[in-house]
Amino acid sequence: MSTELLVFVFLAAAAITTAVAMVLQRNAVMSAISLIGNFFCLAGLYLLLRAQLLAVLEVAVYAGAIMVLVVFVIMLLNLGDEEKLAERYGIRTLLAAGAVVLFGVEVVYLVMGTKITSGILPGHPDAAVIGTVESVGMALFTRFLLPLQATGMLLLAAVIGALILAKKRTN
Amino acid sequence: MSVPLPYYLGLSAVLFAIGVIGVLTRRNVIVVFMSIELMLNSVNLTLVAYSSFLGDVSGQALVFFVMAVAAAEAAVGLALVIALFRNKQTVNIDQINILKW
Numbered sequence: 001m002s003t004e005l006l007v008f009v010f011l012a013a014a015a016i017t018t019a020v021a022m023v024l025q026r027n028a029v030m031s032a033i034s035l036i037g038n039f040f041c042l043a044g045l046y047l048l049l050r051a052q053l054l055a056v057l058e059v060a061v062y063a064g065a066i067m068v069l070v071v072f073v074i075m076l077l078n079l080g081d082e083e084k085l086a087e088r089y090g091i092r093t094l095l096a097a098g099a100v101v102l103f104g105v106e107v108v109y110l111v112m113g114t115k116i117t118s119g120i121l122p123g124h125p126d127a128a129v130i131g132t133v134e135s136v137g138m139a140l141f142t143r144f145l146l147p148l149q150a151t152g153m154l155l156l157a158a159v160i161g162a163l164i165l166a167k168k169r170t171n
Numbered sequence: 172m173s174v175p176l177p178y179y180l181g182l183s184a185v186l187f188a189i190g191v192i193g194v195l196t197r198r199n200v201i202v203v204f205m206s207i208e209l210m211l212n213s214v215n216l217t218l219v220a221y222s223s224f225l226g227d228v229s230g231q232a233l234v235f236f237v238m239a240v241a242a243a244e245a246a247v248g249l250a251l252v253i254a255l256f257r258n259k260q261t262v263n264i265d266q267i268n269i270l271k272w
Contacts, residue, residue: 100191
């Protein structure tokens with residue numbers, strides 16, 4: 001067992017554990033903390049895949065910006081006593097279990113059928129070049145220039161929308 | 172190369188399934204929101220894995236856009252949660268049914 005596989009197994013186990021903890025926690029703040037741990041595990045997996053830029057962005061954007069917003073909203077709504085929120089486990093749980101089993105079968109079928117033999121593999125020296133700021137930035141500002149500009153408009157619209165939605169009605 | 176591609180795809184599938192379970196079973200709207208973030212992340216992992224294994228940077232550019240959309244979604248979604256909480260005094264999605272008839 002190589003070191004890389006060992007690191008992968010550790011990170012994967014941690015990612016699954018934190019994800020399960022996120023769903024099972026009764027307290028919303030504990031859920032948020034578990035999810036932050038999950039994001040750090042995913043950042044580690046991105047590093048294992050030689051995607052340096054995305055590993056940094058994962059921590060900065062997800063674990064930083066988005067989760068701060070979530071924790072801030074939890075604090076703002078003061079959900080301390082929501083732990084006894086009525087959690088029903090009826091038909092929906094059955095539905096969820098069914099969907100997940102179906103999904104699992106499909107995924108196992110697809111994963112077993114995946115055979116990639118061409119291209120650059122992560123061990124290859126060229127693979128380290130793909131995830132750098134330079135190479136991703138070059139793709140973003142040439143091939144994906146229009147989607148990049150559209151993303152800017154989307155973020156502007158989201159900022160305005162969030163302000164209007166969260167603003168108190170004055171009339 | 173020491174970690175095969177199906178390992179990453181399998182992990183991503185497991186994370187996505189956990190996110191689906193969270194959305195379908197939890198009643199706290201903020202936890203449902205966080206489960207959606209988890210699903211977005213599992214798809215990101217698939218994209219990065221394929222991008223890395225195929226030696227193509229497009230997958231990572233796509234993950235960049237997914238992150239931007241997730242940030243926009245977080246801002247608008249949480250603003251909606253605040254607006255809903257102001258009107259209904261609850262985050263239980265069973266009690267937020269004004270769009271049902």
